[in-house]
Amino acid sequence: MLRNTKQLKGFTIRAMDGDIGVVDQLYFDDETWAVRYLAVYTGTWLSGRQVLISPIAIIHTDWQSRSIHVSLTKHQVEQSPDINTKLPVSRQHEAATLGYYGYARYWVGPYLWGPSSYPDQRAIEPANKTSEFVTRQSEESHLRSTEGIIGYNIYAEDGEIGHLDGFVMDDEPWSLRYIEVATRNWWPGKKVLVSPAWIERISWTSPELYVGLLREVIKSGPEYIESIPITREYESQLYFHYGRPPYWPNDVTHSESLSLRDA
DSSP states (O other): OOOEEGGGOEEEEETTTTTEEEEEEEEETTTTEEEEEEEOOOOOTTTTOOEEGGGEEEEEEETTTEEESSSSSSHHHHHHHHHHHHHOHHHHHHHHHHHTTOOOOTTOOOOOOBSSSOOOOOOOTTTTSSSSHHHTTOOOOOOEHHHHHHOOEETTEEEEEEEEEOOOOETTEEEEEEEEEEEETTTTTTTEEEEGGGGEETTTTEEEEEEEEEEEHHSSOOOOOOOOOOOOHHHHHHHHHTOOOOOTTTTTSSOOOOOBBBB
């Protein structure tokens, strides 16, 4: 199901033996736009330390009680590798964290989650992947914070259209399907959705994001209202309007190339 990621902020993370903390923000991979980690604020339990929890650990998400149940113990989380979330998270830090929990490295393998298309605790890293490959990949971290790019200015092919105001996530593969564009700087009152697959370039320093669409096409596109659930009918109208092929006829987790390069 498609969910606005704003709904996840403040969700309680429940371990098998007690609460760990609350979701503060998400870290996503800017190549595939998959949500790789939940940054969890542990409060007084770990003296305000933030920990990263992979969606691989999630057993169940209870949207009504605003809680996420994970297959971890508090002791496991307490002893996990310390990561300063105020600094860029390196691939070495990720490898250490995933290795600690026994999870497959998502960057080793052909699918969105490495050996699997979905975050799956049963997936193990393919044995034929050499350590040389892992070492070579270890310098190429592409993690971005969702909170860090909120507010980015968004440009169409012929001018500015607004700013990035949020994300819509598919909670099965934990993939960001759409970015939420607030057009109030240009056309007050309307929000629209744009697929990350239509982004042509992102300048992480400016900060600016460029999509391969015209302003008028975006202006006349289907309006996004956060309080109304996104249906497949709405998505079909969206893709038809923009003249782009939908993601669902093929592999829903890897049907479009989302690779981006820094400006």
